[in-house]
């Protein structure tokens with residue numbers, strides 16, 4: 159049998175791995191040993207390049223986003239918009255009284271002291287506000303999922319192309335050092351050909367299950383409920399729908415749009431992939447019977463086709479909001495020569511070759527004489543692979559202690575693109591490929607059948 163390692167492809171991969179500094183045994187990627195690709199440089203900006211920022215949707219993520227955005231030099235918050243008075247007051251508490259405040263995002267978009275906006279509203283508002291902002295000449299940072307429905311993504315792509323304005327979608331993890339290192343390792347052949355992705359997220363808390371607190375002063379005076387509904391069906395005033403909008407299909411995208419979408423951004427980025435061709439979901443509403451109409455357990459299998467950048471493989475995504483007393487999450491790429499656990503601040507690489515020499519399990523049924531002969535035969539066949547075994551083991555790559563994080567990097571990338579120094583890493587086409595693949599899970603779940611997707615043209619097929 160010709161050993162695959164004798165192929166030119168493997169040789170090239172090994173050479174690349176060697177030059178990437180991966181032939182040594184396990185080590186921590188300390189500051190001293192950091193690969194140059196993992197150095198982040200944050201170029202200075204010209205004092206003329208001050209960016210004035212507006213925030214639309216001053217809820218939880220809008221605040222986290224703005225905090226990260228304001229850490230980037232030369233960025234100033236000038237205006238905020240929200241439909242609940244308490245959020246406007248909170249914005250003032252956080253960022254001072256000089257802010258322009260409004261409940262109508264169109265007033266914010268009309269202002270000259272706003273160059274760029276963050277759109278951190280519920281999902282069903284993303285498309286309209288993003289398009290209106292682009293058309294008003296603003297750069298847009300649109301939270302993920304870029305759209306609530308896959309077909310809407312094409313409208314954002316068209317608006318961005320027509321206006322030429324910068325538009326970044328907000329899956330911040332893919333700008334992180336961890337994701338970049340994983341991409342570098344994958345391309346260097348560290349795990350061989352991909353065969354499987356395992357993504358999971360187990361949550362065990364009321365906040366994890368989207369049971370966000372309802373403010374005691376919320377009422378029809380302080381909340382503009384009709385505007386919140388937007389294109390969604392008209393229903394009477396309801397604090398729960400307003401503050402726990404994720405729990406309703408009319409406004410959110412379920413766990414797929416909330417959580418799968420991040421994993422798709424990371425996965426598509428690492429593999430340079432356009433995404434899957436098929437999804438099959440199951441799940442149910444098992445525990446949180448609080449009026450929500452989305453499942454709290456979702457399991458989806460995706461099929462990725464073979465492309466120039468990856469082998470055909472299968473992906474398993476699963477989320478549960480009950481978690482039986484524990485919690486946690488993972489994102490693990492499994493390949494023919496190893497696996498990688500990828501996070502924003504670290505990558506755990508396990509380099510393995512399938513161990514071809516049988517151990518005790520099956521040898522127990524062989525006579526001692528035959529055990530000896532069998533081992534000799536395997537050794538002879540595999541002897542020339544011994545040197546490869548030097549690569550075996552676990553390598554943990556960790557970001558340096560002073561790393562500013564993926565959220566900062568994603569915003570830095572956004573503002574640097576506005577300043578004309580680079581393009582965004584997650585443009586609307588990328589955003590649609592991640593959101594489209596994610597909401598495919600919902601299509602399959604609600605139809606109770608597999609669904610097909612064209613990842614190149616970003617269209618639902620059946």
Ligand SMILES: NC(=O)c1ccc[n+]([C@@H]2O[C@H](COP(=O)([O-])OP(=O)(O)OC[C@H]3O[C@@H](n4cnc5c(N)ncnc54)[C@H](O)[C@@H]3O)[C@@H](O)[C@H]2O)c1
Pocket residue numbers: 214215216217218219220239240241242245261263277278279280281283301302303328329330385386400401415416
């Ligand atoms: N990137 C991430 O890791 C991440 C994390 C959490 C949430 N998100 C995304 O951020 C978005 C917001 O989520 P959240 O958890 O902050 O929700 P949230 O409910 O805390 O905040 C949403 C805010 O938008 C306001 N709003 C609703 N409709 C509006 C409109 N038409 N105009 C102006 N304001 C409006 C609401 O009053 C509310 O304050 C969602 O799309 C979500 O998927 C992203």
